[in-house]
Amino acid sequence: MFNRDYNENPFIVIWELTRACELKCLHCRAEAQYKRDPRELTYEQGKKLIDDIYEMDNPMLVFTGGDPLMRPDVFDIAKYAVDKGVRVSMTPSATPNVTKEAMEKARDVGLSRWAFSLDGHNAAIHDHFRGTNGSFDLTMNAINYLHELNMPIQINTVISRYNYDYLEEMAALIEKLDCVLWSVFFLVPTGRGQEKDMITPVEHEKTFIWLYELSKRVSFDIKTTAAQHYRRVVIQKKMREQKVGSDGREIRYKDALMNGTTGMIDGLGRAPKGVNDGNGFVFISHIGDVYPSGLLPVKAGNVKETPLAAIYRESEVFKNLRNPDAYKGKCGVCEFRHVCGGSRSRAYAMTGDYMESEPYCVYTPKAMREKKLSS
Numbered sequence: 130m131f132n133r134d135y136n137e138n139p140f141i142v143i144w145e146l147t148r149a150c151e152l153k154c155l156h157c158r159a160e161a162q163y164k165r166d167p168r169e170l171t172y173e174q175g176k177k178l179i180d181d182i183y184e185m186d187n188p189m190l191v192f193t194g195g196d197p198l199m200r201p202d203v204f205d206i207a208k209y210a211v212d213k214g215v216r217v218s219m220t221p222s223a224t225p226n227v228t229k230e231a232m233e234k235a236r237d238v239g240l241s242r243w244a245f246s247l248d249g250h251n252a253a254i255h256d257h258f259r260g261t262n263g264s265f266d267l268t269m270n271a272i273n274y275l276h277e278l279n280m281p282i283q284i285n286t287v288i289s290r291y292n293y294d295y296l297e298e299m300a301a302l303i304e305k306l307d308c309v310l311w312s313v314f315f316l317v318p319t320g321r322g323q324e325k326d327m328i329t330p331v332e333h334e335k336t337f338i339w340l341y342e343l344s345k346r347v348s349f350d351i352k353t354t355a356a357q358h359y360r361r362v363v364i365q366k367k368m369r370e371q372k373v374g375s376d377g378r379e380i381r382y383k384d385a386l387m388n389g390t391t392g393m394i395d396g397l398g399r400a401p402k403g404v405n406d407g408n409g410f411v412f413i414s415h416i417g418d419v420y421p422s423g424l425l426p427v428k429a430g431n432v433k434e435t436p437l438a439a440i441y442r443e444s445e446v447f448k449n450l451r452n453p454d455a456y457k458g459k460c461g462v463c464e465f466r467h468v469c470g471g472s473r474s475r476a477y478a479m480t481g482d483y484m485e486s487e488p489y490c491v492y493t494p495k496a497m498r499e500k501k502l503s504s
C-alpha cells in the first residue's frame with residue numbers, strides 16, 4: 130500500500146453510484162438531478178467494476194453521488210465489495226433517505242466509514258449552502274445515531290465565502306461531534322460552484338496555516354481536497370519547526386521534497402505520496418465515464434468499453450497529469466511540484482488547461498525568486 134506506484138494503481142477510487150439526489154446544494158459538482166439516469170451502471174456492471182478496482186492493488190473505494198442512497202441496490206453493491214476485501218466508505222446526502230435502517234445496513238454490510246457534509250456550524254449557514262431547510266438537524270440526528278452504532282464518522286466541509294468567518298466554530302463542532310476525520314474541501318468553480326463564492330488565494334494560505342495549527346491540538350484527523358498546496362504549507366512549517374539539518378530529520382523532509390513521499394502530511398497520513406487528480410486518484414461517473422477527478426471534466430474513457438486499469442494507466446490525460454515536470458507556469462518549476470502540484474481541477478476550471486499553474490497559490494517557487502535576483 131505504502132509503496133504504491135501511482136503510474137500503475139490509484140490510492141483512491143471514487144464511484145458516483147448515481148447522480149440522483151433530493152438536495153440542490155449551491156456548489157454541487159454533479160449538478161444532481163431528482164431522477165436516476167437510465168444509463169447508470171447496472172448492478173452487474175458495478176460488480177465487474179469492483180473486480181477491476183480490486184485488481185488494481187485494492188485501493189480505497191468511496192461511493193458518492195448524487196446521493197448513493199437513491200440506488201436501492203447500494204448495499205448489495207457495498208456488500209459485494211466488502212466481501213471481496215475492498216475498504217468502502219460512503220457519502221450520502223442528508224435527506225430522509227438517511228434512516229436508522231439504512232445506517233444499520235451500512236454497519237452490517239461492513240462499510241468502513243460514513244461521511245456527512247456539514248458546511249456551517251449552525252442551521253442557518255448549512256441549510257442555505259445545501260439549499261434545503263432541515264438538512265442541518267437531520268445530519269445532527271443521523272450523527273447521534275451513528276454514534277450509537279459505533280460507526281466512525283467523517284465530516285466533509287466545503288470552505289467558501291459562506292463559512293470562512295466561522296472556521297473556529299466549525300472545528301469546535303467537529304470536535305464536539307467526536308468525528309474521526311474532517312475532510313476540508315476548497316471550492317473549485319465547476320458544476321454549480323461559482324468563483325464568486327471562493328475565498329481568495331491569501332485566504333487559502335491563511336486557512337492552510339490555521340488548519341496546520343489546528344491539527345496539532347484536535348483529536349480528529351484533517352484531510353484536504355482540491356488544496357494540494359496545503360502539503361507545501363505543512364512541509365514548510367515542519368521544516369521550520371524541526372530545524373532541518375540539526376536533528377537527523379533533514380534527510381526525511383528533503384527526501385519528501387525530492388520524491389514526493391512524505392508519509393506524514395495533512396492527515397492524508399494514509400496517503401504516503403501526494404495524491405492529485407489522475408495521480409493516485411480516479412473518478413468514475415454514474416454512467417461509467419472515467420475522469421481524473423469529479424471536478425476535472427476531461428473524459429478519458431468509459432468502463433463499459435475499456436477496463437479501468439487501461440484507462441488509468443494509458444490514457445493521455447492521466448499520463449500528462451502524472452508528469453509534474455510538464456506543468457506550466459510556476460507549478461512546473463516549483464520545488465514542491467511532486468508533493469503538491471496544485472489542484473489540477475482548479476487550474477482547469479479557471480484556465481481551461483489542466484496543465485496550467487494552480488491559480489490560487491500565493492507561493493513563489495525558489496527557481497523564480499532566484500531568476501528574479503539574478504536579472
Ligand code: SF4
Nearest residue numbers: 460463469470471490
Ligand atoms: S506553485 Fe504550484 S506546485 Fe508550488 S506550492 Fe504553489 S500550487 Fe504547489
